[in-house]
Amino acid sequence: MLQVKDIPNAEILQKFADRYPQTNIKNVITFLNLLRVGSDLSIGLNNYLAEYDLLQGRWWVLLLLMREENLSSTPSTLAEKAGVSRATMTGLLDGLLREKLISRVQGRQDRRQILIRLTALGQEKLDEVMPGYYQRVNHLMHALTETETIQLMSLLEKVYQRRHVFEEKSLLKD
Known part of the structure; x- marks a missing residue:
């Protein structure tokens, strides 16, 4: 699974918003943070389950x-x-x-x-x-x-x- 580690800041996302006008920077940052938490939790669960060969x-x-x-x-x-x-x-x-x-x-x-x-x-x-x-x-x-x-x-x-x-x-x- 790909991990979301490096979430871009508003300045970086503004470059995307300049190119893609439908970009809502606040929504993108929120979404990426949600993905990051989900992927980190999933990896943590996998690591825990691996201790039990699952x-x-x-x-x-x-x-x-x-x-x-x-x-x-x-x-x-x-x-x-x-x-x-x-x-x-x-x-x-x-x-x-x-x-x-x-x-x-x-x-x-x-x-x-x-x-x-x-x-x-x-x-x-x-x-x-x-x-x-x-x-x-x-x-x-x-x-x-x-x-x-x-x-x-x-x-x-x-x-x-x-x-x-x-x-x-x-x-x-x-």
């Missing part, structure tokens, strides 16, 4: 399975919930299967259906990882007051609702 994708699959009442789900549902392609999910599942953190089982109703189930070893892995994860999250978020946390969540939700502008072919649709 990557974010595999960790997330284990969490998705743990959320299920019967600790099972279909590969396609997991792919959808994780926001990855089925091919990517297959790769994640193959690695977790090799380490016996998950198992494949046939569906009860339809024996053609394959379910992925969190194993006892997979639960043990989560039980190792999650206390430190929550400790780190709590330490990080302790920088904000309760009011600031609520405000941040509200602001992030506003930005999240507009994320589709990067997904559309034309930004002029909005």
